[in-house]
Amino acid sequence: MSGLVWSIKNGDIEQVKEAVESKKVDLNAPIDGRSPIHYAADYGQLEVLKYLLSKGADLNVLDKHGISAILAAIWEGHTDCVKLMLEKGASKSGKTPDGTSYIDAAEKADIKALLR
Secondary structure, eight states: OHHHHHHHHTTOHHHHHHHHHTTOOOTTSOBTTBOHHHHHHHTTOHHHHHHHHHTTOOTTOBOTTSOBHHHHHHHHTOHHHHHHHHHTTOOSSOBOTTSOBHHHHOOSHHHHHHHO
């Protein structure tokens, strides 16, 4: 499975598609405590994120630390990923594991604007 994580982190959409289409991967099963969508959001891989969502990845799944994929993108400053997940129905009103609101957790002004 680590090959899939590498492909997601590096934006190798063809390898990701191959793994998903050959049914080698459950899109919502954790890999080292995080789902594939978390890795895509965390690394700002917008095309991979779009693909995973189109194939049924759960937008609201939490990782082993209680972090949503949108929060991973917020923390890493991946505005395009945050925008996409909001368009697909992610909650703007979530909280970090320590109870901070998403808008307060965001450092970038453009992400804060999306969360208003």
